[in-house]
Amino acid sequence: MNERNQWRSLHEEQDAGTTPEMKSQEFMDGVTDAFDPETLSPLSRKQFLALMAASAAFAATGCTNYRDKGEIVPYNKKPEEVTPGKANLYASTCTACPQACGILVKTREGRPVKLDGNPDHPVNRGRSCATGQAAILNLYDPARLRAPHTGAAASGTGEVSWDRIDSEAARQLAACIRDGKQIVLMTAPVTSPTAQKLILEFRAAFPGTKVIVYDRFHQETRRSAWELCYGSAALRPVAWEKARLIVALEADILGNEGFTVEQTRAVAGARDIMVSNTFVRLYSVEGTMSLTGTNADYRCRLHPEAQLEFVLALTRAVAAKLKLAAASLPAGPDLAAIAHRRGLPLKTLEHLVDDLVTLRGKGIVYAGSALNTDVHVAVNYLNELLGNTALYGPAEPATAVTVTPPADVASTIADMKAGKVGFVAHLDVNPVYHLPKVLGYAEALKSVRFSVAMTDVENETAQLCTYMLPVHTMLESWGDHTVRTGVISLQQPVIAPLYATRQQEAILLRWMSASTPFSELLYQEYLKRHWESAVFPSLGRLTDFLTFWQMALHDGVVTTPVSAQAPLQFRKDALASLRLQEHPDRYAVVLLASPYLGDGRWANNGWLQELPHPISKVVWDNYAAISPAAARALGVESNDLIEVSTESGKVTLPVFVQPGTAEQLIAVSLGYGRWNAGPVGSNVGVDVTPLLPAGCLTGPRVVRAMSVSKSEGSYALASTQEHHALDDTFVKDFHLKRHIIREGILEEYRKDPHSLGIERKEHESISPRVEFVGVKWAMAIDLNKCTGCNACVAGCNVENNLPVIGKEQVAKGREMQWIRIDRYYSGTPEEPLASHQPMLCQHCDNAPCENVCPVVATNHSPDGLNQMIYNRCVGTKYCSNNCPYKVRRFNFFNFRDHLADGYYQQEPVSLMHNPEVTVRSRGVMEKCTFCVQRIMEARQHATEAGVTFDGKQVETACQQACPAQAIVFGNMHDPGADISRYREHPAGYDVLGELNVKPNVTYLARLRNIHSEKRA
């Protein structure tokens, strides 16, 4: 067989030579070679898999509509100073109100999430207020303008470029100078020395520029009184913490008059039972029910128009007592006559005179900015007489002083109407809404050739201008602010501008030098130059400027030496102009600052709209507060409408019967009724500026009413607390009878600290006692210090990502705030005594909510926290029913989606949320957690550092915000901790302790510093 040449195909047969050789090789070339890794493909198995994975990922991303391209930067190159999961704090300045507090901005992964006071700032000392706390929302407000936009006065509509704005503004400015037309800058008081210099330079660059400075709440009457009395309008701030006696005359020093954060801290600090048994004594003589009045030891109800005769009578009585020859004062009734006519308790007035005399030099009489100049002159004289001027500190800096006199404002508006003004720039002000309607600013604006409004959210003025120019919010801006002599607070951006916005100073700078192109650094460099040339040399620091600058930015505040002050010389001839006015038997309207919205500026901030009014607990509205007797006289009740008219105009307002309001008085807040404030803030409440007379630009804000009458219809106000008639014996004084509020008299407490009747007893229990070992959390709240200002509520809202739910939901009783301030009245409807009490989850040891939850979604932690597990919660609401304190909050809707068509679900609001706190979904129960995220963070730090966690470092958000430092939090098992002292204090008590729920929040009883006579 082998010999035969067999073939299988023709090809094989023809190629016979090679075939046998091929056939002899069973395997292909190389297959039988020895294995040599060198010869392999350089692509390893790992690399191959990586390539496969990468191509799969590329293919996958290529198929998605991934619109965020290039915006998310993974930290493969970690930015300096940013550690994911770790917060960075930057010092800056809050410009939400003219107090310009120093703040620390907490940023997470580059985005600001929380604002708190800067502890190094000498005025606010680490504390803040509700408006400041909620200001974080302004940065992330979806309604913010994202690019320059045309207003009603422009020819086209739509967005425009900054280049076009710049060139057109330059052209218009040049045209004004050429045609001899005026250029007007409208601005709020400029607290920044650098910005002030810039405005001066702008004026120099464009001669004929008029700067109109106005502020609704700028203490103008006080300043003009100082001008009359002392020859200078520069006020001298009161050293409140030194005062032993404060007499506030229609002055809400704990609410929204002056430096409230500082004042609250001072008053509260002088009522600290843990430190001293001597308290400051606070008198409040007022017609409207204010926070100061409710926190006063004595409150006298007096119509604001009677303040002058009251102060004069007081002065005469004091002078008589001191046997001083008083200067000649206008004749008027004496205290007894006033007490008789106005229904004031004469005994209290006698005490007041005694106290003023006894504590002379250590007391202060302080009149509110709503009162007219005459009252302030008389008060200055009274303080002078008593030597109370010793409490005055150095005069306020020049930045605080200047506002334009009303007559100049009026004449400028007349010029605008006459077409003499060619250019108006509004620097973050809203005069169309603010100015008295009789001035006709909106019409005047129409006669101006070119107008711009620099604003972050469209407003009433911007709407009517040629262009709206979006500006940075305070967290994107540079600046320096001086509101107290010797203190300059620095402001630095903590986030890159979110949109195509510019800092307003930079806009002006750009217009001043048309040749320089715009850069984000424009104003920063200007500021730095100013500091280098004007501020730094005067400080005499040994470092170089850049080091100083870095340190100043780090600290956020620079203190400068204060030169010695010339002693005040009182000019007695100022008294000659005092005139007691006859007041006819008519209503007067007192126009108040809104508790939280400022002059209406923060109307679009839902958190602030939803903060309950500190006294009435009304949300999302302003109203006419009248006394119960006035309501009877007018034949109205709460929620009825009344029409109020003054010489300038009329408005229709819902009535709220507010116990404690003076007769013949209507108190109403300004700052509401904005018609173009954004989706949240538009048309909330009633605009009462039509009531303002033309001259009433900055005060006094007590306006005589022409008529007050019941109007048809009604309007439902929403409040977070159900209102019970005070004179309803059925429910009267329940808070005292039920020992929810414990009150006593300081003098009796001093004699016997156990006189408050607080007994502590261990109750019998059928369930075994749970022993807690290690750290156990507890909170104490000092009711002497708490003023009820709501800063804690706002702070909690921000820290814990609480939603805004809207008026209609609050009216249904579904408010979401985890901490609330309960307000109780006792006494008569005319002269009520009010008590405030912060109420939050009590983290009971025997928590009634825990045993009724069928799914154990709420349970107890080993460190004594009552916890909520949102994922497990099915929402039976049984826990809320069984909570004696009713502090649990339920997500009846997805509230973010429910409010205003999901307004707070729009971008970029989600960036604001605290990443450490879950955003709760619909159908889930929630409540105060004692800021467990902060506890865990501190615990983690202790673990990392390898030390025993003793709980000393933890501060809750409410505690941190509280300007009164009324909240103490800590480990109750630490005998050295403050909390332990508070818990064991004789005035310490728990609410509803007899239920044996063992709450872990205790309160210190409120002690009223009144004279020994029993409370009536």
Place this chain on the structure above:
Amino acid sequence: MSTAVVDYTREEPVVAGRPTASEIDAVVSAPLDRPPARTWWIAFGITSTMLGIGVVCVAVTLWLGLGVWGVNQPVSWGFDIVNFVFWVGIGHAGTLISAILFLLRQRWRNGIARFAEAMTIFAVMCAGIFPLLHTGRPWLSLYLTPYPNQHALWVNFTSPLLWDVFAVSTYFTVSAVFWYLGLVPDFATLRDRTTHPVKKLVYSIFSLGWRHSSRHWTHFERAYLILAGFATPLVLSVHTIVSFDFAVSVIPGWHTTIFPPYFVAGAVFSGFAMVQNSLIVVRQVFRLKHLITLSTLEKMNKVMIVTGSMVGYAYAMEFFVAWYSGSQFETFVFVNRALGPYAWAYWTMVTCNVVFPQLFWFKKVRTSIPMMFVIAIFVNVGMWFERFVIVVTSLSRDFLPSSWGHYMPSIYDVGIFVGSLGLFFTLILLFVRVLPVISLAEIKAVIPGAQPERHRPH
């Protein structure tokens, strides 16, 4: 004046006249054999429309959230739990009649047991809607059952809500089994009677091969007795546990030891009223007056006056204990009920539950169909308000006056309640068309002469 002497040694006949067994079969199964009348269609149209309203309201609730209801922060339970307790209460009469009265050998129950049991099942179905819906996230209701899972999560056995889950589901299961067991011989009778092939098949399946043999009857009687014994404690336990939802809490007005007996008495009270209301209509429409006699109805009225008086006593005792306890919270809650913002609801409750049933002391009222019908309606209204008063007034004003609130139901609350009524009556209407409303087997046992009787010498 009638001078007839009542012979108390003799039991009153439960069934009037002397109908034969076949006559009973014919009259009871008659509605099953003929197409529904016009009036039935009208009634069905009304009830199914009500049901439809309820379905829409439930859908809206599920889509948007509990916020569409009237519940709020102090009053987190409103119509939902009021209706739940109301329906569970309605369901009580059925088991009481079928089990307890069976054990007590109350022969008059035989005519009404079937219907009452059916009502029980339908009422518990209606009740079951509410605990499910009232949770914020009903799709997670599974969490309420103790199922093993990798998270080692377990339910909380100290929560009365969990006891509710078990109590109500057990009650429903036992009632349904008991009901079906009683139906087995009747299915066999229907199977034997019908000529329709489909019906024959269906009845054959459900009759489980029943052949009326003595052995079947022996087993049946024994099983029925055991189930009756099993169901009896449930009558007491279910509403006791429902009352624990309130009694175990700390809320004044809820935290009361009187609740278990008070709730059970109330439940029987309302259940009898509802059975009586429905039966009056059924016996009229289906010409069953001789099987469900006036005397039976009168006996039910007597139960109502007893339970109504118990409820009235509980109302009074609550006030007494509130005062006697010296607890200011307790005292206030009861004063507030009578004089506070919900006083209208309280006095509606007292009038309907305590005052009107007292009219049953008069035999004339007790035996007058229109009067008893109206009073029973009042009782149903009153018992609904009782639950409203307990749930809402206690929550609306509890410990801290600062968090007191007011509850106002929304249209969705009302809609879902209407829907539950629609579901209940729709099921009743379907029931009377497809199943014998009177137990054929049981009623035959109480017709005169059915049982061996010792001949009484004259």
